[in-house]
Amino acid sequence: MTASDPAKPAVAQPRAGFWQRTHYLLFDTSHHQGVAHTLNRWLSWVILVSSLAIVLELNPQLAADHADLFAWIERIAVAVFSVEYLLRLGCAGAAGGTSTTQWPRLRWALRPYALIDLIAILPFFLAPFLPFNADALRLLRLVRLLRILKLGRHLGTAWQEFRQLNQGQTRRAALFALMEPTSRSGQLHRYLDNFII
Numbered sequence: 001m002t003a004s005d006p007a008k009p010a011v012a013q014p015r016a017g018f019w020q021r022t023h024y025l026l027f028d029t030s031h032h033q034g035v036a037h038t039l040n041r042w043l044s045w046v047i048l049v050s051s052l053a054i055v056l057e058l059n060p061q062l063a064a065d066h067a068d069l070f071a072w073i074e075r076i077a078v079a080v081f082s083v084e085y086l087l088r089l090g091c092a093g094a095a096g097g098t099s100t101t102q103w104p105r106l107r108w109a110l111r112p113y114a115l116i117d118l119i120a121i122l123p124f125f126l127a128p129f130l131p132f133n134a135d136a137l138r139l140l141r142l143v144r145l146l147r148i149l150k151l152g153r154h155l156g157t158a159w160q161e162f163r164q165l166n167q168g169q170t171r172r173a174a175l176f177a178l179m180e181p182t183s184r185s186g187q188l189h190r191y192l193d194n195f196i197i
Contacts, residue, residue: 017094019090019091019093019094020094022087022090022091022094023091023094024094026039026087026091027039027087027088027091029157037187040157041190043080043084044191046076046077046080046081047077049073049077050073050074050077053069053070053073053074053077056070057070074124078121078124078125081117081120081121082121084117085114085117085118085121088108088114088117089105089108089109089114090105092104092105092107092108092109093105155188155191157187158186158187158188158191159188161186161187161188162174162177162178162184162185162186162187162188162189165177165183165184165185165186166184169184177189178192179192
């Protein structure tokens with residue numbers, strides 16, 4: 001008869017770092033206690049409002065009459081997008097797709113959506129240091145419209161969720177779920193509803 005081994009003390013799991021916790025809370029859509037879905041919804045609204053402001057600003061009369069309003073919308077949008085960009089860059093090492101690769105932040109920064117994010121904010125920061133004529137400023141405003149492409153990140157996630165919820169359903173049932181709020185509508189219905197409004 002052998003003596004049983006003494007109970008081994010439980011090994012404490014390493015505590016998640018700042019960027020892992022930030023990613024888990026802000027950007028991990030599978031984490032239901034986080035704010036990823038709410039954050040995506042608010043970012044979508046900021047993108048739409050700032051893009052609409054850029055289009056309206058191309059009208060010289062509107063631009064002259066509401067110059068202060070357009071400037072504030074631009075500042076707020078750039079501040080929001082800059083903070084989002086820096087947080088996503090910091091969290092790149094904690095995200096599933098880049099966490100196991102070498103140089104995860106550099107790899108994230110070279111992804112298409114990250115480049116769109118950078119192009120959306122970079123002209124605002126470069127404008128005070130580089131001399132631009134009126135045509136160049138108009139071109140920069142149009143380049144800033146690339147922000148609207150950031151919606152693709154949210155629409156892609158919403159589309160995948162909608163497909164999973166409506167797997168095995170007829171096209172008619174899926175179309176009904178897209179147009180009317182049901183248990184199978186998901187986020188895509190909200191985006192479509194807001195777009196129609």
